Amino acid sequence: MNMPETNEQALGQLVRHHLNTGNATLSGDTTERLFAARQTALARHAALGAELATVSAGRHVLVWCADQARPVLFALGLVAALAVSNLWLAPQQPASDLEAIDTALLTDELPLDAYLDSGFRAWLAESSQY
Missing domain, CATH: 1.20.5 (Single alpha-helices involved in coiled-coils or other helix-helix interfaces)
Structure with a gap:
């Protein structure tokens, strides 16, 4: 101080x-x-x-x-x-590719191998439940 x-x-x-x-x-x-x-x-x-x-x-x-x-x-x-x-x-997948897949599924123009694929069958079974 x-x-x-x-x-x-x-x-x-x-x-x-x-x-x-x-x-x-x-x-x-x-x-x-x-x-x-x-x-x-x-x-x-x-x-x-x-x-x-x-x-x-x-x-x-x-x-x-x-x-x-x-x-x-x-x-x-x-x-x-x-x-x-x-x-x-x-995913960077173009819309045209997705359209082609959807069209193939809806018109049933898939190859026979797609129906033989076990993953595809499981997906069909799961999607048919809805």
């Missing part, structure tokens, strides 16, 4: 004590100026307290919004990742 700060604090406390107890003999003009200065200081202190409360409330609102938005942003990111992976991993 600095010595002048300590002396200033002690002097301030001594003056405050004398003013509060009424032991100070001051002229009317000095008393009025001290009263006005005290009122100004109290008003500034109250205004500062209100500003700090507003800033604190604003910070709490931002934190609350961030906490509420975090799950939503996570879900949106997850959906976007799934969509991108679906597009990336989707």
Whole structure:
């Protein structure tokens, strides 16, 4: 601690004590100026307290919004990742090839080997249940 700060604090406390107890003999003009200065200081202190409360409330609102938005942003990111992976991993088979397979299945123009394939029979049995 600095010595002048300590002396200033002690002097301030001594003056405050004398003013509060009424032991100070001051002229009317000095008393009025001290009263006005005290009122100004109290008003500034109250205004500062209100500003700090507003800033604190604003910070709490931002934190609350961030906490509420975090799950939503996570879900949106997850959906976007799934969509991108679906597009990336989707088979790159042209639509014309798929049309040819569908047409062959529907018109029954499959070769005899297709019906002899055990995987094809299992697929037919599974699809006929629906």
